[in-house]
Amino acid sequence: MSFPKYPEYKDSGIDWLGEVPAHWRVCKLGFQYKVDLGKMLDAKRITGDALVPYLRNQDVQWGRINTDSLPVMDISEGELERYTVRHGDILVCEGGDVGRAALWAGSDRKVGFQKALHRLRPWTRGSQKSEYLLAVLFAAKISGYYDQDESKATIAHLPAEKFRQLRFPFPPAQEQQIIAAFLDHETARIDALVEEQKRLIELLNEKRQAVISHAVKSFGDGPAGKLGYYIDLLPGYAFPSSGFDHDTGVRLLRGVNVSVGSTRWDDVVYWPYDEKIRGLDEYWLKEGDLVIGMDRPWISSGARVARIKNSDLPALLLQRVARVRARNGLDQDFLELALSSQEFKDSIEADMTGVSVPHISPEQISSFRIALPKVDKQSEIVQEARRELDKLTQLLEEASINITLMQEHRSALISAAVTGKIDVRGWRADQQPEQSEVLMAAEERASYS
Known part of the structure; x- marks a missing residue:
């Protein structure tokens, strides 16, 4: 897939961003988003009528949020706006795997969030596209941006005030929407290919097990x-x-x-x-x-x-x-x-x-x-099995390489789009652009399987 560059760039002043399109704004996160930490759990207040399920650090993973078997905490009526999430909020891990983030797209039911999580919410509805910022946060994470700024006094963490001061790129809202739609479409395509390779690995492992079992059963006459x-x-x-x-x-x-x-x-x-x-x-x-x-x-x-x-x-x-x-x-x-x-x-x-x-x-x-059976018969059966297993091992290695290539391509595509290294404003979902060389190589390897 080939995309043009923007006609004009400017220095962002941030190492991991480099140059960004001249019309993009690069500013502190707190200027565009309200950043709030969740509520500290009070073990003495887990009873009563004001109990609300809440999200923990481990519930927030890239691309998904766990909502099964959530614990509950006391969040009063007056605290609901401050400590619950609504559609479009971004949740970001404050500690542990600092910066890991996911978008809340759940129902209207009340769900809170613990103090180990930041909630990002645009100051004005419609002014920003959270799907775009989520991709930016991913690119920042893999670039090591948080490693340069996180406090390491006790455990790795990202205080709210420091998070608000970090600077990120913000194109116009309409352009954010186009970039987010482009990435949603393209990463879904890559993810589907990755899943195909994972299924192939499962089948190859099953075949490997069958070859081994056949060899072992061949010794049944001894x-x-x-x-x-x-x-x-x-x-x-x-x-x-x-x-x-x-x-x-x-x-x-x-x-x-x-x-x-x-x-x-x-x-x-x-x-x-x-x-x-x-x-x-x-x-x-x-x-x-x-x-x-x-x-x-x-x-x-x-x-x-x-x-x-x-x-x-x-x-x-x-x-x-x-x-x-x-x-x-x-x-x-x-x-x-x-x-x-x-x-x-x-x-x-x-x-x-x-x-x-x-x-x-x-x-x-x-x-x-x-x-x-006798030793020479053992050797004969083992050699036959080894030939088949070597072929399967090669196919398994190729499938693993395919997955690595596609995941690297996915990350590179996200980073290129959200930092303005490619201009996707002319992209349309109904177009069928030429595949990237990386994906072509990955799919070519897969076809051998």
Whole structure:
């Protein structure tokens, strides 16, 4: 999609905005919107006839507001105008994920908002388009604008007075409406494509599970026995969390580091090279080891079973993760398939009825019954399964890339429109403009699937 630039620009004086169209106004938020914090919860006043459901910080997410099972607080008749929302209000998180915002488009029923939220409301009805400002707030958020201004005295937060002083771009109201309509149309199209890719990922994961199950069932003609006879299983060592270091030492492989088919180290803790690790030789991981997360061992994309690579080392095994090695004629590759199979999951979940946080024990892993043919037959079946799984892995990676590209395009499109880098005043919803190169590339990848 190609749009022209505006004929004339001026310096906004704000780094993340840069130059804006010459006829746009750049001013403090408080000049255009009334900014109010919600009511502080008084636990002693949650009884009586003046109870009103209210929104909390966690209820406000980008693009949506949760209205299910809201708590209630006391808001008297005289406080309703000040502490409730109406159609067109914007709610912005004051703390936590500072600046996260959503538009209230709910019914006329009275709903309040807590002090952890700002309510933005135009001083004069019709003078501003809140849908446009919501997009501006998103662009400001991803640019890091709030990071430069938020107070960090205790926890990250954005006081009302400071929020009112922040400066944002304000085109004429009619132009705001055009930009908002353009973004609503285009982001909806992108979101639909993203959902298609997410559905594709679900189907590919189902296919992956079917391939694994087929391979495991192919071993049905061999003698059956408990998995414990064929494996060397070791639960991790109970390193005390009080001794964790977040900068130096040896990496500790925790449950959070075990994903489906791979390890991930974006959240790492270390243990110092001290006396504590002497005598723990068996807990040092080796290349080719299998590890399984024992808390919540299954997630939507599959079993949290991974193979240790050379790049994961050195690392020590922490409690709530089990290290598993094949022995007694069991192929290590097939062991990985077995631990990832639906059959293994079904056998374990039979013992988990009513458990709120799924956890598997070494005894449950060892008790899984498995049938094994000769080693050469194991290798043959595993190789066939691996070929299919490699194809599916490639398709899953491509789908994930598609999603990333489209989400990046979405963010870039919003930023370009609300900062005036593109002129969409001539856009019409009934037009069918040429697709952007990013979306074309994403859809081309999707077509291979």
